[in-house]
Amino acid sequence: MESIPTDLGQRHGTPWTDHHIFFYFWRLFDTHPECKDAFLVFRDIDDLETLRNSRELRAHSLSIMSFIEKTVARIDQDELLFELILDLGKKHYQYNVLPKYYQASLAEFIQAVQPVLKEHWSSDLEEAWKVNRFAQ
Numbered sequence: 001m002e003s004i005p006t007d008l009g010q011r012h013g014t015p016w017t018d019h020h021i022f023f024y025f026w027r028l029f030d031t032h033p034e035c036k037d038a039f040l041v042f043r044d045i046d047d048l049e050t051l052r053n054s055r056e057l058r059a060h061s062l063s064i065m066s067f068i069e070k071t072v073a074r075i076d077q078d079e080l081l082f083e084l085i086l087d088l089g090k091k092h093y094q095y096n097v098l099p100k101y102y103q104a105s106l107a108e109f110i111q112a113v114q115p116v117l118k119e120h121w122s123s124d125l126e127e128a129w130k131v132n133r134f135a136q
């Protein structure tokens with residue numbers, strides 16, 4: 001498999017930014033509105049335009065973006081990586097993010113990432129993202 005870039009923010013011509021993550025979440029709320037339930041601030045908002053302007057949605061996009069960069073930068077430090085991911089998983093459990101929400105979000109995530117990586121996208125990469133870790 002192609003090695004994972006550690007500078008996701010700058011590579012491949014088109015910058016990989018929180019904008020793409022924002023797009024992913026915004027679409028996720030459109031296709032799977034139940035995912036909004038985890039967010040106290042969004043759960044009662046049905047209007048996608050209001051969500052599009054939400055500061056909280058943008059903030060979560062930035063959180064995801066920086067978490068991905070943090071994990072990729074530590075890709076060779078198994079123990080640290082495990083701790084980071086476990087800690088984030090525990091937090092999301094407390095936020096009531098159900099496993100099915102991650103399942104639902106996968107397709108949207110790929111939709112957001114694929115156009116950014118362009119020719120660097122590969123079937124191996126797609127398969128790696130598609131592994132259902134919740135079923136293991």
Ligand code: HEM
Pocket residue numbers: 035036038039040056059060063064067068088091092095097101102105
């Ligand atoms: C794609 C993988 C995801 C990553 C890497 C991620 C990352 C993060 C991070 C870093 C935080 C801040 C944690 C803190 O310090 O409290 C956060 C908060 C949160 N996440 Fe996620 N998240 C992901 C997916 C999701 C999904 C699918 C949902 C719900 C459908 C969700 C719901 C929340 C909520 C409700 C919070 C707390 C409120 C907020 O910060 O906006 N997350 N997430």
